[in-house]
Amino acid sequence: MTGARIQLSTGVRSFSATDPGGWDHLFRQARLLDQAGFDRLSVSDHVVFGERLEAYARPELGGQAGGRQPTGPDGHWLEPLTTLSVLAGMTSRIRLATGILLAALRRPVVLAKSAATLDVLSRGRLDLGVGVGWQREEYQAAGLDFEDRGRRLDQTLEVCQTLWRDTQATYSSPDLHFENIHMMPKPFQTGGVPIWISGTLNPRVIKRLARFGTGWIPWGPDAADLPTAIARLRDALADEGRDPANLQIVGHIPTSTRPDGLLDVQRTMDAVPPLVAAGATDLRLNLRIPADDAEAAEHLHDIVQAFRAAADQTT
Secondary structure (H helix, E strand, O other), X not given: OOOOOOEEEEEOOOEXXXXXXXXXXXXXXXXXXXXXXXXXXXXXXXXXXXXXXXXXXXXXXXXXXXXXXXXXXXXXXOOHHHHHHHHHHOOOOOEEEEEEEOHHHOOHHHHHHHHHHHHHHOOOOXXXXXOOOOOHHHHHHOOOOHHHHHHXXXXXXXXXXXXXXXXXXXXXXXXEEEEEEOOOOOOOOOOOOOEEEEEXXXXXXXXXXXXXXXXXXXXXXXXXXXXXXXXXXXXXXXXXXXXXXXXXXXXXXXXXXXXXXXXXXXXXXXXXXXXXXXXOOEEEOXXXXXXXXXXXXXXXXXXXXXXXXXXXXXX
């Protein structure tokens, strides 16, 4: 995204393989990241699980080759918008993202209301990362057709943007129609909550990005070869009549660690300039936070400062 500051993001674990006995560790992490100057934190989503978790390793279903779910079917997963609402109340500046929300599992009008509410209460800090997911059982439990999930996601995004934009909203499709509907408050952010589209660059995802996307969350082989994928994306968006320069793009920073398991900051940041040069604008980092608050604050501060210096080399 031309002229924009390169941003530093990380995911926080809003899930646990077993009952963690409380979520204070999540609250602590969010506060420390906010205070240190990270730009964005993200949380993931599963509503329910079936018992065939090996399907996550099947790219043709939306999974990732060689991938493995971090919990079993009885893992504890917090609902992301509820979680971000709590985190919004204990932070002041960091952006709050879903990465990703299975948006098609929610009724569109209810999702529009929930997201707008959180955006208002956080004073415009919500980013809605969305995707279709990989698990058939999740759609079956919601009474939805797994094969129809792409169309349902598009419809959900259409309805959300219509309700966020129009004072008097009307929408019509073969299975959903409403007229003269009012939904207030509108999102705090002008134009509505930013939508980040996750997926590999197939024709459906490209059209979704061109129509709805503020940002792209690459998946699968595209995430593994980001420079090539970004070049393809720019050409495809131009063919769709969308200016690729105003699309944000997620890139994952490869990490190097010290013998104590903490991030080797300088070696890790050597990977930042090539990602920025390739076109990534939101750089995501997996990291471990020290148990001591003072040590954690210092370590995170060092990461942010080193990241800014590395990103500035190419901007």
